[in-house]
Amino acid sequence: MTMSPLLAALICIAAYVVAYRVYARFLAERVFLIDPARPTPAVRLRDEIDYVPANRYVLFGHQYASITGLSPMLGPAIAVIWGWLPAMLWVVLGAIFVGAVHDFGALVVSIRARGTSLGKVTENLVGPRGKTLFHLVIFFLIALAMGVFVHVIAVLFSPDFYPQAVLPSGALVFVAAAMGVAVHRSGWSIRSLTLAGLAVAVGLAFLGIRQPVVGPSLAQWKWLLLAYAFGASVLPVWLLLQPRDYINSLLLYVGVGAMYLGFFATNPSFAAPAVDLSPEGAPPIVPFVFVVIACGAASGFHALMSSGSTAKQLASEGDARFVGYGAMIGESLLGLMAVLACTAGFVSREAWLERYVSWQAADSLGNNIAAFISGTTHFLQTLGIPEAIGGTFVAVIVVSFALTSLDSATRLLRYNVSEIGDTLRVDALSNRYVASGIAVVAIWAFAFIQVDGEFAGLILWQLFGTTNQLLAGLALLAVTLYLLRRGKPLVYTAAPMVFMLLSTLTVMSANLTDFWSAGQWLLLAPAATIFTLAVWLVAEAALAVIRFRGNPVLDGLEVVFREK
Amino acid sequence: MVAATIGTMVRRVNGDSSTNGVDLLRRGIRARLARVRTLLGEFYTAPYRGAVARARRDEDDLFMLFVFAELMGVPNPAAYYTLELQPLLLERFHEWHTRMGLEHSPLDHFRCC
Secondary structure (H helix, E strand, O other), X not given: OOOOHXXXXXXXXXXXXXXXXXXXXXXXXXXXXXXXXXOOHHHHOOOOOOOOOEOHHHHHHHHHHHHOOOHHHHHHHHHHHHOHHHHHHHHHHHHHHHHHHHHHHHHHHHHOOOOOOHHHHHHXXXXXXXXXXXXXXXXXXXXXXXHHHHHHHHHHHOOOOOHHHHHHHHHHHHHHHHHHHHHHOOOOOHHHHHHHHHHHHHHHHHHHHHOXXXXXXXXXXXXXXXXXXXXXXXOOOOOOHHHHHHHHHHHHHHHHHHHHHHHHHHOOOOOOOOOOOOOOOOOOHHHHHHHHOOOOOOOOHHHHHHHHHXXXXXXXXXXXXXXXXXXXXXXXHHHHHHHHHHHHOOOOHHHHHHHHOOOHHHOOOHHHHHHHHHHHHHHHHHOOOOHHHHHHHHHHHHHHHHHHHHHHHHHHHHHHHHHHHHHHOOHHHHOHHHHHXXXXXXXXXXXXXXXXXXXXXXXXXXXXXXXXXXXXHHHHHHHHHHHHHOOOOOHHHHHHHHHHHHHHHHHHHHHHHHHHHHOOHHHHHHHHHHHHHHHHHHHHHHXXXXXXXXXXXXXXXXXXXXXX | OHHHHHHHHHHHHHOOOOOOHHHHHHHHHHHXXXXXXXXXXXXXXXXXXXXXXXXXXXHHHHHHHXXXXXXXXXXXXXXXXXXXXXXXXXXXXXXXXXHOOOOOOOOOOOOOO
């Protein structure tokens, strides 16, 4: 029997709905003891700066847009080399049982800890070593991810892929900055700017098709992108980050909506096999599929968002399920779209095989993301959008996601460097230019790593995946310890934690052996560091459990901070 | 049909007894649009409210330093101009010096706490 992609998608969507209605409600009521009447930090500590209660839909929109970037498209686009079924299963089940639980849990623990970041919570629950571990993991995570993103954007800009996306993507940066000035300095209304912004974005896509930018080499693009990252990190947020994020979120909603519409209108059939356990040159499917698809199924990076501004603005505990669990389901929908586009968005098995003939063929990551773009363009064509325009538009969206991640993540990395400087008592690191400089150098190191004369795309992606799962493990550890102290059921957070750590450890040990035998010392160093951090985390988890086991169960749900 | 349905909805919300369907529809749409506008505005500002407010506060803090620099023995070429601002900014003085890490007023001549 052959399964139609349409039916598969409907089953997945039904699973999401049931999970949100049944499993998430169970978690809210029985595990996290959500009580809409209990005041949240936004209400109790309201200061009109950080702590401000926000509308649940606004908060959902923000949480969704900030956790959704390039990764949920890229991960599945790589993983479908093993066939559509494993990727789809992990995207859906991973999101339901791991990713969304993780995001929801991190949000709940954060609102019970005065809306502080997960780093602070970890310090409180695990000890000062926990905080250091947390900072180091985040440092590697962001630097690696951004190294990959710089690489992917540079590849997409190259003449072989989407040079027509260069002009619109670059111009969008300036449009955003103009919008920032108009709103912040001249007090223009958001509504007119929204319409203008979207109109300009579409107009620019047309301009891009007429004027593809060909010229800079891959390395030159990377340098330009690094310079952009540095600039975005030191400029005021209202000038660039805020309007960019906003335009980007709108593009995200329009884009995802149009892709699903197109998909349902097309009613395609799968060009990819359901399962291919040993594609040429690929590592074993288990556990690599769990690492290759990080975002879209489970991602530790989300804990930073959940426990960041979201936790400080949640107006009611009752909104936590919608914002925490719901937004992750939303991201997973994009992951699912990526699986569908990369397996059913092709006209024939031959066309599919052209992209996915072997693991190495996809090594630049460019092929993977191009598969996603051409797949979704195929769906959009059914809606009457010509291929050239659709392709450029999707490519602009993809680049725009990557660029927004790049500018906000570089800033996060800068804050992280400053915090590490704080721990080490190095004052110079609190300077924004110094910290941004270090952040960009770290990204540069990963963006320019070469293996056998080629930029290492896919290998870095795996390193990123493992670090992301490691951070998810760390966040789940904090949530589990929180529940342990309060005598609540542990299995719903502990089981995903163990799963995340096991997949990280097995993938990293496999990678370490590979790098060692191939003599790739440049890759061995970060891999060894990540492996060490993972082992460290396991040890901390064991120590914390031993330490807490004898302690009496706490009554209050609030995390009590030790006085310094 | 649609106008009537929306009209009923709006009437329910507003407790309005008017029966003019078109009028109600227009009012209903306007209310919806106003809501969308507010939400969009909130969607734009909410994520960065803290960062922008903090940046503004940093700027204000620097300005406070300019105004009160001379009093603390830091030569300030603009002292002549900033002097008349001192009484205006005195209200914020306590908050400022505590935020700068000084528990008590650094000034000998007038103590604020």
